[in-house]
Amino acid sequence: MPESNSSQYVGSRVKRREDPRLLTGRGRYVDDIKVAGMLHIAFRRSDYSHARILSIDTSAAKASPGVVEVFTAKDIEGEFNPVLAQSRMRDYQPTIMQILAADKVRFVGEAVVAVVAESRYLAEDAAALVEIEYDELPLVTDPEQALINSSAKLHEQMDSNVLLQREFNRGDVDEAFYGASVYIKERFRFTRKTSLAMENRTYLAEYNSAEQALTLHTTSQVPGIIRDILVDALDIPGSHLRVVAPDVGGGFGGKTSLYPEEVLAPILAKKLERPVKWTGDRIEDLISTSQGFDEIIDAEIAVDREGRILGLRADVIGDVGAYSIYPWTAGIEPVQVVSFLPGPYKIENYHGRVRGVATSKPPTGPYRGVGRPVSTFVMERLVDMAARELQMDPREIRQRNLVQPHEFPYKAASGIVWDQSGFTQGLNGACEAIGYDGLRRTQAQARAQGRMVGIGIASFAELTGIGSRLSASPGMPINTGTETASISVDSTGGITARFGVTSYGQGLETSLAQVVADELNVEISQIRILQGDSAAVSHSTGSYASRGAVLGAGAAILACRALDQKLKAVAAILLSSSAEDILIRDGVFSGPGSDEKLTFKDLAKAYYSQMGLIPAPIRNEIGELSATQMYDPEWGTTSSATHIALVEIDPDTFKVKVDKYVVAEDCGQMLNPMIVDGQVHGGVAQGIGAALYEEMIYDEQGQNLTASLVDYVVPSATEIPRMDVVHLDLEKPKTLGGVRGMGEGGTIGAPAAIANAVADALAPLGQQVTTLPVTPQRIFELVQAAKANQ
Amino acid sequence: MKAARLLPKSAPLVLLAASDREVIMKPAAFDYERPQTLDDALKLLASSDNAKIIAGGQSLMPMLNFRLLAPELLVDISRIDELRGIRETKGRGLSVGALTRHHEMETSKLVEERFPVIHEAMQYVAHLAIRNRGTIGGSLSHADPAAELPMMAVLLDAHLHVAGPNGLRQVAARDFFLGALTTDLEENEILVQVEFPGLPKRSAYAFDEFAQRSGDFALCSVAVILSWSGNFLTGGKKIGDVRIALMGVDETPVRIEVAEQLLSGAKHIDDPLLEQVASVIRDTIQPNGDLHASADYRRHLAYTMSQQTLKTAWQRLQGQTDED
Incomplete structure (x- = not known):
């Protein structure tokens, strides 16, 4: 009998089940966990960006009240195996993670000495008493200087400071440029940012010497990755190492990497045989959590008279900081700038080169959008600049170059293959939603009055839900293409679904419950979702790269299907029907062979607890009422969107006000439109931060000048405009459930849209953003320059 | 006061600089006393070489947590009732106790009626949660160069009442603010009250402030008071008392007397005069550049915002003509 798949939860605005807990202060974050005998770490961090450590005197610190022990690199030598991020990229040089800086320091804020004390206050008191003598080494702070052969080297054993380089080629770029009507060349700068999660990084390690088992509670998006690497680093069997990420207060990519403090806490817990906690404070977060972006991009575009893009060229220098971050490598950010630069456009001739240069700053790592906020900023600026030269409307030039609906799958100039996605529909949808033509007329009137009003469009595409055929980071050798769901019905009928993909505020706990509830045809409140525990499933790499919904939902669907078969086989016996005739609706089993109806509880009790009811051979065959399945979407899928912003610049203060903002996006099947909206809103807010406010500033000495939230300026609620989000209802992708990833798109489109809008507002002055x-x-400064040119 | 402003704008916060300055987030141990009277508070202050007064804690707590300060003793004056409240004084003035919270100033009808400029400026002080805790005395004593209260004191020629071991003394606001985070207060003194003398009857104000985000420290702020003098009936009225104060453009809030003099005695303010006054203001101030605004940009802001603010005040002043 056909089963009614009413799909009552997927696609509806189910309220987030985690919110009552998180919003009323009842969440449980790592720092909330306090265990008996717990010790606290305070770090003495480097004052210098590049210096040799001559001596460390810890005697006064050791004598300070409440101090249990003080550790330098020497004191933990031999306690762990080296950790380094490998890559298959040619011309890649890995760096070895410094748990505590040995011999030399490579950025201001690098941990040098760990003080362990009975309280954090006492640990801080003692850390201040540590005396470190440094010998300053030549500065390696400017990436353009650092890539020159004669530059001082941050890692002496290496050939140069260039940790990686890569080139992309298609067609004949020189020839294409030769025939162009319009040619634009510009140097772009996307400055360094930080992901700035509300919750700072925190680690609590507990070692049970009786069982030789270690538990690490960590503020991580990727507890599975952390477990796997710590097994190697600490020589402890995976069965004896549990990595738990409880409630996590935001990640945005900053919690996808392994950190030195995260390795040190377990080392010290084991050495001291006492629980050890480190809670990063805001300064430590701003100077030691992985940072984002930071590229210089020299880019050129050639366009014919009709506005068709003939060729594209880019040379990218990525300032990747002092180390190649584990596991993503220093390539994750800058390489993606080059591989995604051609964007959603048909470009036959492309040359892109990228070099990732080590400088004495904290390492860069994934930050929401990774590479694509930068590539979209550059490409969309170039397209607008070309349109202006041609006196063509920015909408029109995009329309002429976007991959058209009949042209999918399309292999982009860098080799990325776009599957069917609403590129042109996104552009049209956004234009329609904002009333583009009318807006241009309004703008013309405003300009006539001398007002600085601008409209900015940004179209982009991204790969999401990537499967095992690609790596989430270019050249990274660990599989990021699969996820596991393990769903079980216990002897009381309770349904528990365990996932490797993690939640850190984005609402997956709800979205995944919606999928499971629909697949099993039960009330959503019956589903318990467990996440964030390396013991939940055998293998997982967690949530990042807009994969959680795609891979999590896919794994859930497969596991539910397998479980469904078992449940129906049991129900068939209990209801004297055949399995294919069993119907499950609203959590109740029925079949044509009987008038009886069974709840999950009835079925589970009958199966597990009643003696003699189920013949032994059948029970032996069916086994536990649970199913564990992995999902691999192979190549993943394409998500795309167009953002349009309307801004006005105050002529007196030059403050940019965002008056209108529209996003039209294709994320396939929405699991929960309210959560999708929330993700878009949050992403755009971060993108507005990148466009108008945020910049990590280092001086030439390598000192961080923005190590407080007074100076690292992030937008607050009052700076964020109302947004309209258009969800395109188009052909669904081939991923299970038809889901495309959409956690990062907001941050990818917003910097470009805002930049184009501001540039448009300044266009009468002849200045470029x-x-x-x-x-x-x-x-x-731009206005002053315009005045000077007059 | 606002979030943790740690150092004056002129010296961008360089953390973990190659120096003895440790920056961490947990305060060092200190003793704590909470006296009930001013006399007890003064005695406690005198008892230690390294004591700090705490009231709302909106600036001091971050400084303690960053260990920029490590006092031996904190004297919590928040229970001293005699330091509370807003009172009328003769000549349409107001006296405000040091423990008065920003939010009380913001919502006080008396303040709104007598000093609408303070009422408006208070809304720019950080965010509501901070205004609920931060005190007037704390803001004035902390003397952040981009705080609104010190600017109001300078604009309105306030008198600050200071209690010390030798009794009470009064300091004019202009003499009180010596530099960024530096005042005339001695270590053993407590600011107890600020007195705002009444404004001339026929006067108008305007206030403007620009910050990157709402609630941030101002990159520039301008406050203006214009008053009529002379005989309205005989047509001899002209602008009398003029006050122009700026903040965010120097180490302390500043009055621009040369600009004030240009307007005082004028019968009418037209655009060329506005531009002249704004130019004088721009050329008089001595702003420092920092991460968020260069000195040139601050001069630009001072110029354009002064023009706008003076214009608003002048329009309002003209509205005052018919009332009498």
Whole structure:
């Protein structure tokens, strides 16, 4: 009998089940966990960006009240195996993670000494008493200087400071440029940012010497990755190492990497045989959590008279900081700038080169959008600049170059293959939603009055839900293409679904419950979702790269299907029907052979607890009422969107006000439109931060000048405009459930849309926006330059 | 006061600089006393070489947590009732106790009626949660160069009442603010009250502030008071008392007397005069550049915002003509 698949939860605005807990302060974060006998770590961090450590005197610290022990690199030598991020990229040089800096320091804020004390206060008191003598080494802070052969080297054993380089080629770029009507060349700068999760990084390690088992509670998006590497680093069997990420207060990519403190806490817990906790404070977060972006991009575009893009060229220098971050490598950010630069456009001739250069700053790592906020900023600026030269509307030039609906799958110039996605529909949808033509007329009137009003469009595409055929980071040798769901019905009928993909505020706990409830045809409140525990499933790499919904939902669907078969086989026996005739509706089993109806509880009790009811051979065959399945979407799928912003610049203060903002996006089947909206809103807010406010500033000495939230300026609620989100209802992708990833798109599109809008507002002055954030100070400089040119 | 402003704008916060300055988030141990009277508070202050007064804690707590300060003793004056409240004084003035919270100032009808400029400026002080805790005395004593209260004191020629071991003394606001985070207060003194003398009857104000985000420290702020003088009936009225104060553009809030003099005595303010005054303001101030605004940009802000603010005040002043 056909089963009614009413799909009552998937696609509806189910309220987030985690919110009552998180919003009323009842969440349980790592720092909330306090265990008996727990010790606290305070670090003495490097004052210098590049210096040799001559001596460390810890005697006063050791004598300080409450101090249990003080550790330097020497004291933990031999306690762990080296950790380094490998890559299949040619011309890649890995760096060895410094748990505590040995011999030399390579950025301000690098941990040098760990003080372990009975309280954090006492640990801080003692850390201040540590005396470290440094011998300053030549500065390696400017990436353009650092890539020159004669530059001082941050890692002496290496050939140069260039940790990686890569090139992409298609067609004949020189020839294409030769025939162009319009040619644009510009240097762009996307400055360094930080992901700035509300919850700082925190680690609590507990070692049970009786069982030789270690538990690490960590603020991580990727507890599975952390478990796997710590097994190697600490020589402890995976069965004896549990890595738990309880409630996590935001990640945005900053919690996808392994950190030195995360390795040190387990080492010290084992050495001291006492629980050890480190809770990063805001300064430590701002100077030692992985940072984002930071590229210089020299880019050129050639366009014919009709606005068709003939060729594209780019040379990218990525300032990747002092180390190649585990597991993603220093390639994750800058390489993606080059591989995604051609965007959603048909470009036959492309040359892109990228070099990732080590400098004495904290390592860069994944930050929401990874590479694509930068590539989209550059490409969309180039397209707008070309349109202006041609006196063509920005919408029109995009329309002429976007991959058209009949042209999918399309292999982009860098080799990325786009599957069917609403590129043109996104552009049209956004234009329609914002009333584009009318807006242009309004703008013309405003300009006539001397007002600085601008409209900015940004179209982009991204790969999401990537399967095992690609790596989430270019050249990274660990599989990021599969996820596991394990769903079980216990002897009381309770349904528990365990996932490797993690939640850190994005609502997966709800979205995944919706999928499971629909697949099993039960009330959603019956489903318990467990996440964030390396013991939940055998293998997982967690949530990042807009994969959680795609891979999590896919694994859930497969596991539910397998479980469904078992449940129906049992029900068939109990209801004297055949399995294919069993119907499950609202959590009740029925069949044509009987008037009886069974709840999950009835069925589970009958199966597990009643003696003699189920013949032994059948029970032996069916086994536990549970199913564990892995899902591999192979290549993943394409998500795309167009953002349009309307801005106005205050002529007196040069403050940019975002008056309208529209996103039209294709994320396939929405699991929960409210959560999709929330993800878009949050992503756009972060993108507005990148476009108008946020910049990690290091001086030439390598000192962080923005190590507090007074100076690292992030937008608050009052700076974020109302947004309209258009969800395109188009052909669904081939992923299970038809889901495309959409956690990062907001951050990818917004910097470009805002930059184009500000540039459009400044266009009458003949000035270009090439650096983000475009702060009031920078607009002031552009206006001054325009005046000077007059 | 606002979030943790740690150092004056002129010296961008360089953390973990190659120096003895440790920056961490947990305060060092300190003793704590909470006296009930001003006399007890003064005695406690005198008892230690390294004591700090705490009231709302909106600036001091971050400084303690960053260990920029490590006092031996914190004297919590928040229970001293005699330091509370807003009172009328003769001549349409107001006296405000040091423990008065920003939010009380913001919502006080008396303040709104007599000093609408303070009422408006208070809304720019950080965020509501901070205004609920932060005190007037704390803001004035902390003397952040981009705080609104010190600017109001300077604009309105306030008198600050200071209690010390030798009794009470009064300091004019202009003499009180010596530099960024630096005042005339001695270590053993407590600011107890600020007195705002009444404004001339026929006067108008305007206030403007620009910050990157709402609630941030101002990159520039301008406050203006214009008053009529002379005989309205005989047509001899002209602008009398003029006050122009800026903040965010120097180590302390500043009055621009040369600009004030240009307007005082004028019968009418037209655009060329506005531009002249704004130019004088721009050329008089001595702003420092920092991460968020260069000195040139601050001069630009001072110029454009002064023009706008003066214009608003002048329009409001003209509205005052018919009332009498």
